[in-house]
Amino acid sequence: MDGDGARQWRSRSHRDVRHAFLSRAMRIVRLALLSSALASASPGLAQTMVTSDAPGAVAVTIYRAPARNPDQEMDLDWLEGYALVSETRTIEIPAGRSIIRFEGVAAGMLPESAIVTGLPAEAREKNLDADLLSPRSLYARSFGRPVTIRRVGQGSSTEERAIIRSGPDGAAILQTADGFEALDCGPTDDAIVYDGVPEGLSAKPTLSVQIDSPRAGWATVQLSYLAWGFDWQANYVATLDPEGDGVRLTGWVTLASSDSTTFPDAETMVVAGEVNREDSAPYPDDPEGAVSFTCFAAPMPMPMMVPPPPPPPAPAAMAVPVQRDLSEIVVTGSGTTAVQEELGDLKLYRVPFPTDVAAMAQKQVALLERESVKLDLIYRFDVAYDYDRMPARIVLRGRNRESDGLGLPLPAGPVALFRPYGDTRLLIGEGAIDDTAIDEKVDVDVAEATQLIAAVVNRSEKKGRFDREVTMTNALPGAVAGEAMLGPVAYFRLSRFSGPGRVIERDGKYVWVGELPANAATVIRYRLRER
CATH class of the missing domain: 2.60.40 (Immunoglobulin-like)
Known part of the structure; x- marks a missing residue:
């Protein structure tokens, strides 16, 4: 082969080798890209x-x-x-x-x-x-792991390395250099100090x-x-x-x-x-993640021990969250x-x-x-069915409107009522209101009034007719607004009434309203007929 032929052969050989190398390299790249694509598409990778x-x-x-x-x-x-x-x-x-x-x-x-x-x-x-860090999960996940027992006695404190050998229910069994023992069954107060958080527990x-x-x-x-x-x-x-x-x-x-x-x-x-809501709040069997151990044997006196040398350095101790x-x-x-x-x-x-x-x-x-809401204090008796003595109920009443100092939606909740007394305030009682819209009635039953008593007497009773006498006594030093619930309008008809004040219909009931004078008795008589 002459020189030109050899040069052409070498050139072709170089081109063939270079082409083969590039083709192989491209195949490797394509395989790598395909493997990467398969890895991203496969959940197990x-x-x-x-x-x-x-x-x-x-x-x-x-x-x-x-x-x-x-x-x-x-x-x-x-x-x-x-x-x-x-x-x-x-x-x-x-x-x-x-x-x-x-x-x-x-x-x-x-x-x-x-x-x-x-x-x-x-x-x-x-x-x-769901496996969150708590005293219970920390103890359970530390099974078979080394921990430190901290014993606190009268004027002394010692520490000893041990291995947890029981679960979080029952007694806490730990293995020390002297054998197996139950935690907190001796005269000292024992606690476990953890070296760290086990893998898989999240704080x-x-x-x-x-x-x-x-x-x-x-x-x-x-x-x-x-x-x-x-x-x-x-x-x-x-x-x-x-x-x-x-x-x-x-x-x-x-x-x-x-x-x-x-x-x-x-x-x-x-x-x-x-x-x-179609479901309800799940009741937590162990809401705090607490762990409580029971000593299975009566505490036995422990012999005096010489405090052991300090344990070797360990990772930062893990304190149980407070x-x-x-x-x-x-x-x-x-x-x-x-x-x-x-x-x-x-x-x-x-x-x-x-x-x-x-x-x-x-x-x-x-x-x-x-600062100023028009809510009246009412003393209310419910005498519709009782024939005996009863105390009045203290009611705070008004209307949720701007002209009376309110006029905004009121969320439901408890109401505490106080009365000024010198330089302080005294609690009268506590009640509650429902969700109250603007212009709705506010009616809060807050307490029992022991100084106002009503006595109900049934003077005569015939078929379908009731004659009643109610005596309301006010032992307070001042006159108060009073009312008495006489009976439901749907079942009775009021045919006769005598006494101070007047009877109105409110919320489907006959209601007597009037003033109860101080240190005095107020008597009303009325007749109800069944409808």
Whole structure:
């Protein structure tokens, strides 16, 4: 082969080798891309974990417990109301399959109610991490792990390494260098100090969402969900005017949360009215996640022991979280009150400033403050069916209208009535009001009046006819407004009446109204005939 032929052959050989190399390289690249595509499409393959540790902004709307009456206090151990929580978070999302973890959601979240918007792709699945850190779960997940027993006696404290050998029910059995023993069955107070948090336990309630994102980038995500373990109610304080010209009325919104999550600087709202819910709040068998051990044998005296040398350095000790007392109440200043808004057939009250909806706590926010409200104090007897002596009931009565100093929707809640006494105030009694719309009647039964007594005598009784005499005695030093419920209009007809005052029809009943003089008896007589 001449020189030109050899050069052409070498050139062709080089081209063939280069072509073969490039073809093989392209096949490898295509296979790699195909493998990557298959990995992102296959749920069993690796996926990226992204954690959002807290929301950037949060709004909490609390709904009252549907079955709780206005005069029934909130059960702080089992709050049956719920909240709508709306969170805004900014998250960096990778391309392909990933799991987005929303830490710090409400522990009482209903995961089926969760709605996530703003993601670059629809969520494939949602999971609420239920294995949360608590004294019980910490002990249970530490089975077979080394811990430290801290023993506190009279003027001494010792520590000893041990291994947990029992579950969280019954006695706490631990293995030490001297053998097996039951915790807290001796003369010392024993406690367990953990080296750390076992894998899989989360200190924060977490919602996980799996997505397949077509691209990487930052996203502003809105997470909304319902959660149990919240409630609210209105509380009113009415103080009688010393001159008898109405009352000074103050109202508060009391927020309560039995959830373990705190929502700081939350836009907070409450909704008045009954919202239909088809399910009820689940009763927590162990709401605090507490652990309680029983010593299975009588305590035996322990021999004196020389304190062992300090244990070797270990990771930072894990202290069991301290539960906050739900009876703690934080009261805001009364300078700013909640703002009432319309929500269809319901009423919404918005706290006009960001506030902390704290875990395991209560908070009170000012609802209203009126210096002079026309509410009258009435002493009422119900003599329709009783023929014996009975005390009067103290009733605070008026109308919810602007001309009388009110004129705004009043949420249901307890009412405490006070009377000025020198430089202080004395409690007369407590009652409650239902949700009261504008121009509706306000009628609050607050207490029993022991200084006003009614005696009912049936003077004669014939078929279908009743002649009655009622003697109402007022032992107070001043005259008061009184009334007596005589009987239902639907069943009786009032055919005869004598005595001071007058009889009117109100709310389907015959009602005597008049003044009861001080230190005197007022007698009325009347006849009722059956219809």
